[in-house]
Amino acid sequence: xxxxxxxxxxxxxxxxxxxxxxxxxxxxxxxxxxxxxxxxxxxxxxxxxxxxxxxxxxxxxxxxxxxxxxxxxxxxxxxxxxxxxxxxxxxxxxxxxxxxxxxxxxxxxxxxxxxxxxxxxxxxxxxxxxxxxxxxxxxxxxxxxxxxxxxxxxxxxxxxxxxxxxxxxxxxxxxxxxxxxxxxxxxxxxxxxxxxxxxxxxxxxxxxxxxxxxxxxxxxxxxxxxxxxxxxxxxxxxxxxxxxxxxxxxxxx
Amino acid sequence: xxxxxxxxxxxxxxxxxxxxxxxxxxxxxxxxxxxxxxxxxxxxxxxxxxxxxxxxxxxxxxxxxxxxxxxxxxxxxxxxxxxxxxxxxxxxxxxxxxxxxxxxxxxxxxxxxxxxxxxxxxxxxxxxxxxxxxxxxxxxxxxxxxxxxxxxxxxxxxxxxxxxxxxxxxx
Numbered sequence: 001x002x003x004x005x006x007x008x009x010x011x012x013x014x015x016x017x018x019x020x021x022x023x024x025x026x027x028x029x030x031x032x033x034x035x036x037x038x039x040x041x042x043x044x045x046x047x048x049x050x051x052x053x054x055x056x057x058x059x060x061x062x063x064x065x066x067x068x069x070x071x072x073x074x075x076x077x078x079x080x081x082x083x084x085x086x087x088x089x090x091x092x093x094x095x096x097x098x099x100x101x102x103x104x105x106x107x108x109x110x111x112x113x114x115x116x117x118x119x120x121x122x123x124x125x126x127x128x129x130x131x132x133x134x135x136x137x138x139x140x141x142x143x144x145x146x147x148x149x150x151x152x153x154x155x156x157x158x159x160x161x162x163x164x165x166x167x168x169x170x171x172x173x174x175x176x177x178x179x180x181x182x183x184x185x186x187x188x189x190x191x192x193x194x195x196x197x198x199x200x201x202x203x204x205x206x207x208x209x210x211x212x213x214x215x216x217x218x219x220x221x222x223x224x225x226x227x228x229x230x231x232x233x234x235x236x237x238x239x240x241x242x243x244x245x246x247x248x249x250x251x252x253x
Numbered sequence: 254x255x256x257x258x259x260x261x262x263x264x265x266x267x268x269x270x271x272x273x274x275x276x277x278x279x280x281x282x283x284x285x286x287x288x289x290x291x292x293x294x295x296x297x298x299x300x301x302x303x304x305x306x307x308x309x310x311x312x313x314x315x316x317x318x319x320x321x322x323x324x325x326x327x328x329x330x331x332x333x334x335x336x337x338x339x340x341x342x343x344x345x346x347x348x349x350x351x352x353x354x355x356x357x358x359x360x361x362x363x364x365x366x367x368x369x370x371x372x373x374x375x376x377x378x379x380x381x382x383x384x385x386x387x388x389x390x391x392x393x394x395x396x397x398x399x400x401x402x403x404x405x406x407x408x409x410x411x412x413x414x415x416x417x418x419x420x421x422x423x424x
Contacts, residue, residue: 078282079285127277129273133271218402
């Protein structure tokens with residue numbers, strides 16, 4: 001068994017835990033991964049996960065260590081979750097040392113998102129496909145593709161400028177609605193309202209809502225409720241943005 | 254005969270569209286590139302189950318529930334094969350079933366209701382029906398994605414299913 005002081009292991013666990021929570025892991029997954037790493041060093045941590053950070057205590061022979069790590073943003077990066085999951089198994093099977101684990105973590109932290117234009121293209125096509133599934137004509141599908149791609153690029157740009165997250169969602173939803181609403185103004189087809197309904201779907205906070213329900217199911221009430229409230233707040237600003245957009249283009253309500 | 258063919262064609266198109274949507278959101282969520290194809294296939298499978306059930310007369314809520322449960326279960330097997338968290342597969346794969354149109358109608362209905370000069374019962378019924386449909390479908394999708402977690406209850410898939418077959422043990 002690799003050896004390390006309680007303090008070193010606690011530091012490591014906090015770093016891994018923060019990375020997991022930032023990448024969209026639910027509480028149960030976070031705790032399971034951290035306990036696996038700690039067990040490889042012969043420790044059994046007590047972990048408390050909250051929406052804004054996690055606290056854990058490792059009980060050593062002489063003294064216990066408690067650390068807190070802050071989670072500043074809740075994004076989604078599933079590759080990171082997959083990579084950390086593999087890493088924790090390797091820690092167990094290959095007896096990695098603390099330094100080796102940090103080396104691997106650096107690699108994982110540097111995992112890229114897909115290139116910007118691929119994401120824009122795919123989300124455009126994806127929302128267009130959703131409109132088609134709902135029964136839109138092809139012209140309306142094209143309007144949806146344009147509206148959602150432009151709305152996503154607005155969202156990316158505003159995020160880069162560090163605008164408040166809810167305002168970003170609102171502005172992005174407004175853009176999608178204005179552009180999608182053009183389909184109605186230009187009389188592209190019977191189903192032209194589907195362009196508005198489908199082009200905002202990439203803004204739906206699916207990950208916070210599903211993680212929230214999973215946390216509640218597993219008994220982590222505080223963070224579960226926080227996630228659901230966050231999801232509702234995002235949905236609310238999404239609707240606000242759509243209403244503003246509809247006022248602007250005057251889609252018949 | 255031609256009606257049957259038509260049905261097959263349209264469900265083929267829907268499946269292709271769902272695959273596109275699932276792949277798009279997989280990219281949006283930054284999944285590992287090696288899982289993209291399987292995710293798209295799972296998305297197509299889910300929506301085919303849903304529309305097949307609706308074709309034989311099930312409601313949209315029941316159809317979504319069974320479909321998302323199927324997606325959750327298949328996601329478990331795929332997660333084990335590819336050695337990733339289940340969410341990598343099941344989360345993008347349920348997105349094509351998101352009730353966007355019902356949510357949109359609910360929103361428009363509420364807006365119209367606040368503007369209405371007098372009580373409009375038909376409108377109120379519309380809002381309630383669309384709103385509940387939206388909520389129940391979303392809940393069903395969440396249950397489908399959470400299902401592996403419910404079944405495993407704190408254990409890792411690898412502990413229960415055993416080691417992966419050598420064939421897929423890449424890296």
